[in-house]
Amino acid sequence: MRKRSLLLPLCAVLLLGLTACSSSSSSPDTTVVTPAPDATTLAYTDPLGSGWRLVKDGTSTSTRLVLNLVGPSGLKTRGAGFNLQASAGVKFTTFDSGLPINDTGVYQLHMAGSTDPNDLQAITGGVKKGNILSVGLYQKDRDQAAQDSGVALCQISIALDSTVKLSSGARITLSVLKAKVIPEDIGSVTDDLWTLDKKMRMADISVAVGTLIAQ
Amino acid sequence: MRAALRGANGASDLVYHVDARTGAILRIEDRMKHQVAPATGTGMGTYSGAVEIPTSLMADGTYALFDTTRGTRPNPYLSNFTPDESGWGATGMQAWYEEHDAAGVATGNAWLFQSNPVNTWGDGQPFTAWGQEGGANGQSAGVDAMHGMAGAWDFFLNVMGRNGMDGQGTTVFAQVLETGSYNRDNASWSPWYNGLFLGAGSWPGNPNGLSALSEFDVVAHEMTHGVTSSTVEFTNAPGYEEAGLDEATSDFFAQMAKAYAGRAAEDDPAKVPATGADWRVGYQAGHGTPIRWMDRPSKDQRSPDGWYDGLLYLDGHYSSGPLNRALYFLAHGASTTAGADDFSVYMPQGMTGIGNDKAAHIWFVTVTERLYSGNTGTVTYAEARKQAIEAAKNLYGFGWDCPESIAVENAFGAVNVGRAYGEAPRTQVLFADWRDNDWIVRNHFSDTGYGHKxxxxxxxxxxxxxxxxxxxxxxxxxxxxxxxxxxxxxxxxxxxxxxxxxxxxxxxxxxxxxxxxxxxxxxxxxxxxxxxxxxxxxxxxxxxxxxxxxxxxxxxxxxxxxxxxxxxxxxxxxxxxxxxxxxxxxxxxxxxxxxxxxx
Incomplete structure (x- = not known):
């Protein structure tokens, strides 16, 4: 807010300067500067390709974009996490759970065979400094089978940040800074230590992001 | 199949367990109990000095630290042992010792102090006679234990009307000269054994250690745990204010029992004398430095003098500070002399105490009738204050405000638990809301830490x-x-x-x-x-x-x-x-x- 209040008078001074120049010009034409209207909605275009990507979910509205993390069809994984940075003007919002990540139910987050509703699940998220969303959801029990990644594995959501005005047409940058999954093969409890140590690794993935425009 | 044959056989009253099929005698059990006669021994304790202690003349003509006059129900742990020819049984207060070799290494055995041909016990000296724990030197710890146990038992019975620690007359026993890393510098009450385990101490070999943990108020402290573990059932673990309430309750009644045991012949045997408490716990076991001070707990550099939000993080032996001091103030009063041990910054105007006996009755009713945790960890200092006030009103004010209930309010106010009587609400700083009240709570089995973290x-x-x-x-x-x-x-x-x-x-x-x-x-x-x-x-x-x-x-x-x-x-x-x-x-x-x- 303070930045804007300082900048607006400066713009006004520049505009006055231009007007003064114009008035001294021999040309009778004057230029009318019409500022772009403030953006009120979000428009997202899905990325191309069939690899890891963030695609728009059908539940999205004009003001709240819900993105699904989708992986390559046929690739089995046990959980995923990523850090997504957004430029100023939008904010990451939460779901009914209070978390900024929504479990779509593909990954089996509970203990194998458990029907305990209080069974602690490995799902978390937050927004770090720099408008970086950090989320992850993982199967904690290796007895749960790995899941096919070619479906919506989890969701995040984005909305306009009312504290920052964006002009209609402004492009919002979304950058995946880091993304990892738990691969299907993380070793078996019966493996030797060397094999286990070698296989117990997160796998880096590259997540494609579409184009986000404020309108 | 069992058959019993009874008949006199000298000094014995024998029960024969006979195999009904073969007629073979499987076991002979001597049930002659009446030959064990109560006696009074002459003891010389390490701490208690020359004292009379309850003993018994056993069936074999020797004496034992075995008191059949205190305890009417058998101790469930001791009941696992087979009675011997001395007439010993699991019913009756008694003192045992842990056996060691000459190097002080525990053998794994424990024995009753018994087979003493004369009814004189102990040499009054600190224990050094490893490997001969049953001898005169080791007996000194047994003397102290019997003296303390009998004193506490009598206090609860005669003043509070409670028959034994569990109120059922179940036999209590002590095992002294305990070693091992946990037990050596420690004293503990075991609800499973219904007994006390008293360490041998590590001092002076360990300059930071304690002397033997058989001092009167240490013993009475542990005996009180026997009362609270069968009544209010406090949770005694860091993370719960109850831990401090538990320890302070034991400290307080140990003082009351000490005052009672030291009463004069002319004193009312149903009351705690006005004097006789020194408000120090384990002064002698600490060889001159008490384990805890009740008048000003902070003298140990660990225990706080007043309540604050976060007190629950302390071990109960330190979070006991505010209650120890409140009960001291309640009985003794608080002075107006800034800096004095009995001065409270929370109540600079001081307060008048109501004496040991009333303070003891109020707190006894509070922890045995009005507070109940059931090991849930839910009882707080604030709740203890509230119930103590109500106990005082009921005991002394017919349910209304009275000098005693006002003294309770003031005593708790003097340790920052609530406000004193008539005082305006105090400033209070609370950490309960650390980022939008999202303190994690104990929520699953492996989360064994604190409930407020x-x-x-x-x-x-x-x-x-x-x-x-x-x-x-x-x-x-x-x-x-x-x-x-x-x-x-x-x-x-x-x-x-x-x-x-x-x-x-x-x-x-x-x-x-x-x-x-x-x-x-x-x-x-x-x-x-x-x-x-x-x-x-x-x-x-x-x-x-x-x-x-x-x-x-x-x-x-x-x-x-x-x-x-x-x-x-x-x-x-x-x-x-x-x-x-x-x-x-x-x-x-x-x-x-x-x-x-x-x-």
Missing amino acids: QYLPMGVAVQPKITVLNNADTSVTWSTGGPSVYNTGLTPGMLGYVTGGGVINADGAWVTPLEKGWFAITATSKADPRQFAEGRAFIINMDADGDNQQDAVDLGPIAFSWYLTQAVNPAHSMFNAPIVDDADVAAFVDAMRSTWWNK
């Missing part, structure tokens, strides 16, 4: 929140450390405050330390510096995937190491534990939520 990642800036009540000036002074942290250099007079543990700014913004473990920060009211609160957090390193970033992605390695019993990377455990379980998941999720959740 917070996990935070290392090396990040967090903004703790504090609540200041009853004062328009809500400003506080922030500092790192707190009364519960004692691991590094103490600041004299500051109850164990330490520096370190990250960096905290004037506005409370705290950059957490770059190391794992418990850390504390404290907020002190600027308007009333007597009021402060300690918040405690367990700092974890969330960077489980080793990329020098702490983020949600790091939950992955914790997940795939979950309950893996081999090849666990230590970085995957938030506690450096050999196994990763839900405690690690909970700690990680809580740290994430506390620090980076959207608000």
Whole structure:
């Protein structure tokens, strides 16, 4: 807010300067500067390709974009996490759970065979400094089978940040800074230590992001 | 099949267990009990000096530290042992000793102090005779134990009308000269054994150790645990204010029992004398430095003199401080002399005590009739104050305010538990709302820590929140450390405050330390510096995937190491534990939520 209040008078001074120049010009034409209207909605275009990507979910509205993390069809994984940075003007919002990540139910987050509703699940998220969303959801029990990644594995959501005005047409940058999954093969409890140590690794993935425009 | 044949056989009354098929005698049991006769021994205790102690003349003509006049029901643990020809049985207060070799190494056996041809016990000297624990030197600890047990038993029976610790007359026994890392410098009550285990002490070999733990008020303290463990059933663990209530209750009744045991012949045997308590616990076992001071608990540099939010983090032997002092004030009063041991900064106007006997009755009713935890950990200092006031009203005021109930209010007010009678509400600093009330709570089996705590990642800036009540000036002074942290250099007079543990700014913004473990920060009211609160957090390193970033992605390695019993990377455990379980998941999720959740 303070930045804007300082900048607006400066713009006004520049505009006055231009007007003064114009008035001294021999040309009778004057230029009318019409500022772009403030953006009120979000428009997202899905990325191309069939690899890891963030695609728009059908539940999205004009003001709240819900993105699904989708992986390559046929690739089995046990959980995923990523850090997504957004430029100023939008904010990451939460779901009914209070978390900024929504479990779509593909990954089996509970203990194998458990029907305990209080069974602690490995799902978390937050927004770090720099408008970086950090989320992850993982199967904690290796007895749960790995899941096919070619479906919506989890969701995040984005909305306009009312504290920052964006002009209609402004492009919002979304950058995946880091993304990892738990691969299907993380070793078996019966493996030797060397094999286990070698296989117990997160796998880096590259997540494609579409184009986000404020309108 | 069993058949019994009875008949006189000298001094015995024998029961024959006979195999009905073969007629073979399987076992002969001597049930002749009436030959054991109560006696009074001459004891010379290490601490109690020359005292009369209850003993018995046994069936074999020798004496034992065995008192058939105290205890009408058999001790369930001792009942596992087969009665011998001496006439010993599991019913009747008794003192045992742990057997050692000449080097002081426990053999694993324990014996009753018995087979003494004369009824004279102990040499009054500190114990040194390893390997001969049953001899005169070792008997001195047994004398002290019998003296203390009988004194406490009689106090509860004659003053409070309670028959034994459990109220059922179940036999209590003590086992003295205990060794081992847990027991040597310790004394404990075991509800499973319905008995006491009293350490041999490690002093003077260990200059920081204690002498034998058989001193009267130590014994009576443990006996009182027998009462509370069968009545209010306090949870005695850090993380619960009950722990302090439990320990202080034992300290207090030990003083009352000591005063009672020292009463004059002309004193009313149903009352606690007005004098005789020294308000020190384990003065002799501490060879001149008490284990605890009740008049001013902070003299130990650990126990606080008053309640504050965060007191529950302390071990019960230290969080007992405020109640110990309140009960001292209740009985003894508080002075107006600033700096005196009986002066309270919370009540500089002082107060008049109501004496030992009334204080004892009020607190006994409070813990045996009005408070009940059932090991739930839910009883707080505030609730104890409330119930003690009601107990006083019922005992002495026909349910109305009376001098005794007002004294209770003042005594608790003098240790900052509520306000004194007629006083305006006090400034209160509360840490209960540390980032939007998202303290993690005990929520699963492996979460064995505190019920009022917070996990935070290392090396990040967090903004703790504090609540200041009853004062328009809500400003506080922030500092790192707190009364519960004692691991590094103490600041004299500051109850164990330490520096370190990250960096905290004037506005409370705290950059957490770059190391794992418990850390504390404290907020002190600027308007009333007597009021402060300690918040405690367990700092974890969330960077489980080793990329020098702490983020949600790091939950992955914790997940795939979950309950893996081999090849666990230590970085995957938030506690450096050999196994990763839900405690690690909970700690990680809580740290994430506390620090980076959207608000």
